[in-house]
C-alpha cells in the first residue's frame with residue numbers, strides 16, 4: 001500500500017492537536033450489564049443501523065490514510081460481535097511503516113479464552129480487560145450477569161497467547177473501594193498493569209451516580225500507605241496519569257476525567273458502530289459518516305472531506321460534572337462510544 005503523504009494527510013484540530021488515535025465501538029451490545037454502564041433492560045440498535053464489518057473496515061482505512069496510527073476496538077463488548085475477528089485481521093494487515101502502528105482492544109474478557117490466540121495472530125499485542133474486583137460475589141453484583149472464573153480464564157489465556165494485559169477497574173464507592181490493594185498485588189504477581197477509572201456521568205442508569213463516585217485522590221492516598229508509587233513520565237495522550245509501583249515494577253494508572261483536565265493533550269476521536277463520529281467523549285456534537293460512506297455518488301475524497309470537516313469541529317474540552325440529581329452530562333451510554 002502507498003505511504004500516505006503526511007504533509008497533507010495528517011489531521012490537526014483547531015487547537016493544533018494531532019488526531020492520531022481512533023476508538024471504534026463495533027457494537028452497542030454486551031453480554032454483561034455493569035451497573036455504572038448500562039441499565040438492565042437496555043434497548044439496542046436495530047441491526048440495519050449498524051455498519052457492516054466491511055464498512056467499518058473501510059472507514060477505519062480512511063482514518064489510517066489520514067494519519068491515525070492507533071486504533072482500539074471497543075463496544076459494547078467488541079468480542080460478542082459475530083465475525084469480529086475478520087475486522088481484526090483486515091486492520092491488523094495494515095500495521096506497518098507509514099500506516100497503523102497499533103491495534104488494541106478493550107474487552108470484558110468473557111470471550112477471551114477462545115479468542116486470545118486469534119487476536120494475537122491478527123496483530124493485536126496489548127489488550128485492556130475490565131475487571132472491577134477479584135471477589136466473585138462483588139463481580140456478579142457489579143456486572144449483574146458476569147461469572148468471574150470465566151473472565152479470569154480469559155485473562156490467563158490472553159497472557160499465555162503473548163498479549164500484554166492491562167486491567168481496568170472502575171472505582172465505585174462502597175462497592176469495590178477496598179479491592180485495589182489486593183488487585184495491585186495480583187496484577188504484580190501476574191505481570192499486568194492496572195488502571196483505575198473514576199465513574200463518568202454518561203447515560204441513564206438505575207442508581208444515582210453521586211452514590212458511586214469515588215475520587216481517585218482518595219484511592220491514591222490509601223494505596224500510598226502500602227505501596228511505593230513513583231510518578232511516571234508515561235503518557236498516552238489520554239486522561240490517564242501513571243505511577244510505577246516500585247514493589248512490583250508494574251504501572252498503575254489513574255483516569256480522573258472529573259477531577260483533572262486532560263483535554264489539552266487529547267489526540268483521539270470516537271466512532272460508533274452506526275458511523276457516528278464523536279469528537280469528544282464528553283460533548284454531544286457528532287458527525288454522521290455513515291451517509292458519506294454509503295453515498296454512491298461520493299468518492300473516497302468525499303468521505304475524507306467529511307472526516308476532515310468533523311475534526312475541524314473538535315471542541316477544546318469536556319463539561320463533565322457529577323452533581324446530585326443532575327441529568328447525565330451526555331445522554332448516551334459509554335457502551336455507544338466505548339470509553
Ligand code: SAM
Nearest residue numbers: 037075076077106107108130168199200334339
Ligand atoms: N465491554 C468492554 C469492557 O467492559 O471493557 C468495552 C466497553 S466498556 C464501555 C469500556 C470501559 O468503559 C470499561 O473499562 C468500563 O469499565 C468503562 N465504563 C463504562 N461505563 C463507565 C462510566 N460510566 N464511567 C467510567 N467508566 C465506564
Ligand code: SF4
Nearest residue numbers: 030032034037076108
Ligand atoms: Fe458491557 Fe463493558 Fe458496559 Fe460492562 S462496561 S456493561 S462489559 S460494555
